[in-house]
Amino acid sequence: MPRPTPSSALENLRVLDLSRVRAGPTCARIFADFGADVLKIESPPGVDPNENMSGARHGYDMQNLHRNKRSLTLNLKKEAGKAVLRRLIADADLLIENFRPDVKDRLGLDFETLHALNPRLILVSVSGFGQTGPYRLRAGFDQIAQGMGGMMSVTGLQGQGPVRAGIAVADSAAGLYGAIGALVALQERAVSGKGQWVQTSLLEAQIAMMDFQAARFLVEGTVPPQAGNDHPYATPMGVYATRDGHINLGVGAEGHWRSFCGVLGRPELASDPRYDSVEKRYAARPELRILLEKIMSTQDSAYWLDACEKASVPAGPIYSVDAMFDDPQVQHLGIAQPVTHPVLGDIRVIGEPVGLSRTPASVVSPTPDAGEHNDEILAELGYDAAAIAQLRADGAI
Template sequence: MSSHVSPALANLRILDLTRVRAGPTCCRVFADFGADVIKIEAPPGVDPNEGMSGARDGSDMLNLHRNKRSITLNLKTPAGLEVFKRLVATADVVVENFRPDVKERLGIAYEDLKAVNPRIILASISGFGQSGPYRTRAGFDQIAQGMGGLMWVTGLPGQGPVRAGIAVADTSAGLYAAIGILVALAERERSGEGQWVQSSLLQAQIAMMDFQAARYLVEGVVPQQAGNDHPYSTPMGVVRTADGFINIAVGGQGQWKAFCVAIGRPELTDDPRYATLDLRFKNRPSLNTLLADIFATRASQAWLEALEKAGVPAGPIYKMDDVFADPQVQHLGIATSVQGDDGKEVTLVGQPIGLSRTPAQFKALLPEAGADNDAVLGELGFDASAIEGLRKEHVI
């Protein structure tokens, strides 16, 4: 991919105070689309949780923090706070994922920032929300997965709660925060004023439950574990083949008829046990047993070809190396390379958003902490002597 910066959001400056995953996920959206994202980190030895996000040159940090500049700033010092407020005066958005009380203690709550720059948008991502009885609790993805209902619908029936294999709550909270920022930016075009955007892991996880949550709220149904089967549609899920596993997804009656023909059992179309979606769901155990015997007779690829020919949705179940070897995945270009300062290319996960004129671009890997101190402070009007003074005072 080109090392040029996307012009899409090049007019924006984002101050990134975040760490771990939810906040960096939010800021990554803006960085990939060309915003000037300044990652603000504590100088060495200041943050008691230093290194919590893993090795700086590790895959996770590189993937989360590409396309950003980095400065170090001790916000616990008056001079550091003053530098930060001078940055706020030049910025459009501040993103933070401290516990809610921390920004109040530091003097960087929304009202503090608004007093410096009425157009500023503060995006706060927390574990449980900015108010309420749990506001000061530390939040982590798996805690939110459990409290948001995901772990109780994941896994095999009777297995007990199972976490998802990815950070669903973290990632979705970051993406929801990015959406909120974009809404606030659009609204600011009319009002001229910023506002406070809030997202939390708990809210995001509940929102991601979507139809499962709605089933309870509207119908009073408490969803249970369904394993690899769809919660209420059958046959839709995982089947074992002669050499592995595939996913099948049979929707309406037309697909059911085509499916029965494709598997060589056209008589099942009108079988009184399976003639309608409701009957298939009611009799899912017997249908699953019947299909298990059928699909065990042929290899995965043979079944996938037969089902595709019949117009029945089906797909392989990949490990990660298989994912990036797939021709469609390669065509989509979501594995995107960027060249480091040492000339070596690193391949990361690209944005799953396509824009026809101003697509996301990768321009740089995460720099060393504070690599852009001189440049950013120079933009604020600090001369070399003043910068050196801040360095001696351990402000940067």
């Protein structure tokens, strides 16, 4: 198999990734996949008591989050380690971190200090609750943000109590928003020549992901309830039982409703005065569900999906993860990207879900072992073999 070609989109950028767990690494991964030189800076093994917070080095999560990066171990408790970092900062474009604000200040990674070292540097800070305010020093984790950001109050079946999403919504969203902010800052720097401080948090990202549910309250004053697998205000839009399982329906507009009634073999329902508007169908949702599922229980899911597709009615299967990757459209999109790891062999990771016509993202290398590129990176900084050996002997790398 030919070696993948690195993306050239961001090849002129150097990114220092001092983050860990998920949100910060997600942000840095975007730059790595689009060709930036991303240095994953981490403590030497045994220095950080929480070094395994992200899971096993050769585990699926680390492999997915840190591909395309180079690894440099630095002990920032040692002055020699800090000195190496300062030399890196002098020529870097981005520094991504998710330390608690007080830890960042203690390490000398506050924006004022960094700006003095490199006025063009863009600092991307991803925190739990923000850089200021009464919660600034609280430890932030995805599930806590899901709860405080309103998501758990609208997720799950009505009356069952709060339910977390099955994925790390707040973590991933904060990483994405951090990357968006960094790209905006890079564009602005092309005009001003100056770096700036990009800030986001799990709490802010989760609230932003609430989107129309949060806007519903802000604009109308309505507190959204749990709606289970149903759309909050449109029906039939949600999960419906068939003879052999369940499918998703997306009957959101009047045209869809008329077409769907034809699919069901009950065209008269389209003009039934009980169901002839979005508002009436929503008010009659429980009885309408019973009626629809009675009809749909006569045929298998595949029948209804095929019939809906032919009638241009939005519908889709509900996959387990293995079935998801077997879907022909998913395979066509190529979002499962192959990479060869020296220990794990040939594996696949999740590619970038955005395509560029000339400079697409590419997965070219697996997650490195801790410190795998120490000598290479330090040599680029001007350290000779003796100096590198001394750093290693001093426990700085």
